[in-house]
Amino acid sequence: MRRAVALLAAVLLLAGVSGCGGDGAEPGAPKGASLVLDFTPNAVHSGIYAASAEGFYDDAGIDLTIHQPGESTDAPKLLAAGRTEFAILDIHDLGIARERGLDLVGLMPIVQRPLAAIIARPESSLHTPRDLAGRTVGVTGLPSDQAVVDSEVSAAGGDPAAVHEVTIGFNAVSSLAAQKVDAATGFWNAEGVALQRLGVRPKIFKVDEYGAPPYPELILTTSAKTLAQEPKLVEAMVAATRRGYAFTRVDPSAALADLLDADDALDEAEQAAQLHVLLPALRPAPFDPKVLREWAAWDLEHGLLEKPLNVNAAFDLGG
Secondary structure (H helix, E strand, O other), rough: OOEEEEEEEEHHHHHOOOOOOOOOOOOOOOEEEEOOOOOOOOOHHHHHHHHHHOHHHHHHHHHHHHEOOOOOHHHHHHHHHOOOOEEEEEEEHHHHHOOOOEEHHHEEEEEOOEEEEEEOOOOOOOOHHHHOOEEEEEEOHHHHHHHHHHHHHHHHHHHHOOOOOEEOOOOOHHHHHHHOEEEEEOOHHHHHHHHOOOOOOOEEHEEEEEEEOOOEEEEEEEHHHHHHHHHHHHHHHHHHHHHHHHHOOOOHHHHHHHHHHHOOOOHHHHHHHHHHHEEEEEEEOOOOOHHHHHHHHHHHHHOOOOOOHHHHHHHHHOO
16 A cells, blocks of 8 residues: 655754654554654655555555655764664764764664765766876765865776865865866766766766775664664665565566656656666675774774774664
8 A cells, every 4th residue: 555655854853853763652553763864855765655655664564754855964863862663774874973972773774785876977078087196076075075086096006196186065066067167076866867867978987996895885773772772674674675675686677656646746857767786786795894893993083983893783684
């Protein structure tokens, strides 16, 4: 049965996203829970919306409410405060949250490889990231962008200090299309696809092809407290979400329809194009501990983490 999903913006913090633990519910009734997304709904979330629309969360005994983040939403703090049971976090944000004392635990990968990339104009003479020396690269201003540029240029044999970085916010597509920069950091599944739909054929240098390990970019996350107190809920959530992504790989058209039904503001052609490039990375597989250790070392090397991360504590590696 298809269900409308609850969409919140800034009210997530003003009104609060109350974690519905199911207190007082009838025996055998679905367990209430909430999930905060990392971004507005898009193709990377297709498995979640498929699991909701196709009844997989219902089958698992979960009455799940899905929330969009607002500008003021701080998902790690919501998790730590028990105001949501689950959230999708960027893996770097998960590591940083733990460094700041928030006892959060990654449960499963949503996407199995990094989405970050350096995207260059097609007419540029850039053949590898090494050629960015002396060129202008647009960055959002996030620390992870610096890590991407440093990793890619260094891995290609270049000098990151020779790259001229300018802050353009989240305007990679317009900046590249208007030729304001030679290249920009972005996501190959988002900005890369958007440029292609504009008739631009960008050169895309993916970070895991230049220095970074193939780390899972987005993580289904909970708090250590929820994991300890609600192990059956967590297990059911992971199983149903994996089922949703398995369904997406088998029937991407149906999963896309579930996503579009949940948010009629989405552009069908754009989401279809994103899902097409994402499908190989949307495998519902468990964590690879070796890759996670390599990722933690990479984040430490590039200054995203200040101290070594205890991977065994940060991720649930048993499932």
